[in-house]
Ligand SMILES: Nc1nc(=O)c2c([nH]1)NC[C@@H]1CN(c3ccc(C(=O)N[C@@H](CCC(=O)O)C(=O)O)cc3)CN21
């Protein structure tokens with residue numbers, strides 16, 4: 001068991017203390033994130049873009065995810081490890097269970113799936129079998145070809161009402177955490193208040209229970225030079241990666257990151 005467990009994270013929400021999460025794909029960065037006090041390490045399928053150089057997350061496989069989870073696990077001492085199920089690895093409930101088992105056996109403590117109400121059956125089956133699940137809502141990058149790009153979601157009242165209802169339904173189905181990506185700050189705040197489970201945001205304002213960023217983005221590393229509006233370069237003004245990671249933890253805990261300029265309005 002790591003020092004940080006699901007119970008720790010639930011306690012942080014109840015206390016009103018912000019939860020810090022960063023993506024992490026290898027052992028050395030897992031150790032550095034531990035030293036900085038990052039509570040949750042997300043082995044994200046964003047690795048398809050930042051490590052592998054693909055133009056979306058779709059090419060990533062469960063075997064590749066398991067390889068990175070195992071690497072992070074070996075470098076980690078006390079953080080909670082969350083792992084993405086990649087594109088089409090949870091298309092059926094059977095696939096969700098088989099592939100979640102692979103990631104948990106590689107060292108994950110929780111798995112994350114992208115979607116909305118349709119995830120309810122898989123979430124319930126996984127939770128019943130001992131696997132906590134985070135539901136990733138809003139901008140779901142595995143659906144980029146349906147969404148027509150990486151765009152803010154939930155901007156009109158119909159979409160917002162649907163997202164609020166789905167969040168509550170997924171909590172009832174047994175989701176242990178929600179992640180909201182690129183949704184208006186006000187909607188993210190409403191959803192955070194409507195559920196008891198921790199809600200982590202990225203491009204969702206600073207009223208969620210915690211924050212996540214892609215590690216390379218917050219270290220100022222980019223292939224294209226174009227970064228989403230919600231990204232802040234924490235290397236600015238720092239002289240080491242360790243100091244940048246610590247600055248991220250400090251700013252998330254103080255809710256000085258994200259600022260208004262990193263969020264979206266309806
Ligand atoms: N390096 C990296 N960082 C990420 O945050 C990230 C990945 N890769 N790969 C998977 C997805 C893709 N993500 C993205 C990519 C682009 C935008 C983006 O440019 N968004 C526009 C919103 C435009 C609008 O609808 O108003 C922006 O201006 O930020 C958002 C999320 C988030 N995830």
Ligand SMILES: CC(C)C(=O)C(=O)O
Nearest residue numbers: 023044045046084202
């Ligand atoms: C952007 C975060 C939330 C993610 O899912 C990833 O890094 O894959």
Ligand SMILES: [Mg+2]
Nearest residue numbers: 044045046084
């Ligand atoms: Mg992901």
